[in-house]
Amino acid sequence: MEQILFKNMASPGYTPKISSYIAMGGYEALQKVFSEKITSDQLIEMVKKSGLRGRGGAGFPTGTKWSFIPKNPALTKYLCINADEGEPGTFKDRQLMEKDPHQMLEGIVISAYAIGAHTAYIYVRGELDLAMKTIEEAIEEARKKGFVGKNILSSGFDLEVYVHPGAGAYICGEETALLESLEGKRGKPRFKPPFPANFGLYGKPTVVNNVETLSNIPYIVNRGGEWFASIGVGKSTGTRLFSLSGHVKKPGNYEVPLGTTFRQLIFDLGGGIINGKKLKAIIPGGASASFFTEEHLDVKLDFEEVAKAGSMLGSGAVTVMDEETCMVWAALNLMHFFSHESCGKCTPCREGAPWLYKIMHRIEHGEGKMEDLDLLVSLCGNIAGKTVCAFGEAEVAPILGTLKYFRQEYEYHIREKSCPINHSERLATIGFP
């Protein structure tokens, strides 16, 4: 299959430098926009036709999102790039930023032109120092070539692009929390409506797009929306980057057309399960997605199909667990994450996540009661859907998913007052030799 976003970096000798990118045909799309005088409306239509959906997690159609921005040229508008990748299991945007920053940057310039923004902020998670340095260098290189700054390619269009570092808060990946953080505040999600398209950064119309989403834009401009829409399946068009991790022989990022199955990704590309073990569980779309099992291996990596099967494609992270993984331990680990990362704005999430963690902790450590299982379900029901952002749904997913498919493991912990997996023994045979 044809690679789109990973094609450049798969080329021998490719570097993040602008010379490498230009040698691969980079910035031709930007030149095409201005030389063929493509209007912003035409660009939005092209992206709508492509069917491109946001690659950050929610999967909202990108062209539609752009079309919500008011047309009034007198209004200041902003483009914010969500590069705050922090969903456990996801590491694709990091690779795009570190290895091919100009691909994203070209997408940024075209997208900013499409929505009429003259300032773009790339909000990068603060821990990704190399990514930030690489992007800063790329911006300077692009400025020297006239692709960024004043009067880009003599078009009369101006765009300044800045890197803005985050500081370690998972919630800032949520678009309105990201905007709050960019404004120098605690990153807490805002109520919606108003949506960022009307009231975004500094109260101005704003589009927030993910790194992978924007990296696709130059190719859509070069080859057309219909071409992009011809890849993939149904409403899930194009290719997508999937981050494969856990107990697989060849973990890493893989670019595949949407519609590929979990089996193909895990066994054909990922080489199957390490140490000749059997597969037990899969997280299909980052820690916020409910668990799958072996019976879901033939589900397609398609927004709709994964949702129909009871989970979500989310951020494109596929984490694999082998037959010797304790599911209570796995869910407990993720509850630690969610409990730590709740921003504290909504009571159900702020109080609920640590409470869920506490119950999970006592079950895993042999101090649970059978009533705890009903309590977990009841608590989850009082958190999901009752918070300002989707964090509430996210934090209950690992518990509900493991309870659905592995309830007997919870019962074993409670009944036998111990874990069926001997962790010391287990750790002796896997990881960190």
Added chain:
Amino acid sequence: MISATARKKIENVITRYPEEEKRSALLPALHIVQNDNQGHLTEEMMKEVADLLEITPLQVYEVATFYTMYNLKPIGKYHIQVCRTLPCALMGAEKLVAYLEEKLGIGLGETTSDRLFTLTEVECLASCGTAPMMQINQNYYENLNKSKVDQILEELKQKATS
């Protein structure tokens, strides 16, 4: 007190945002000050940042306490942060932490007596395919095993004394 170099960097960062939105420079400013002050922030420094950005010290403090990357007390020269989240945990992060505790003679959240290393656990660092991993100051160390960890610690010790 904030150094002249840090102050100059902050003034440069402020220009990235609209004139009436100086507060936007807060996160980058705190990173600059922290990096310039051996990895931690003091109350005095936060007050100076507030003055520079024309906001209240409380507004700075509420941000500094929200984000995990800001340290409000001194840390060692090298801050070792081990990712503990599921993909890393599946690949032996617990064992990595135990090994580091044994090698350094400290527990999580502690600093070695020579002030060289501080050890902490953190949530996902977007390095799941190269687990287990750790971040030391700005650098990522991935696909770790015992001999790699030994080598990294030795190199850092030598760097600190040379």
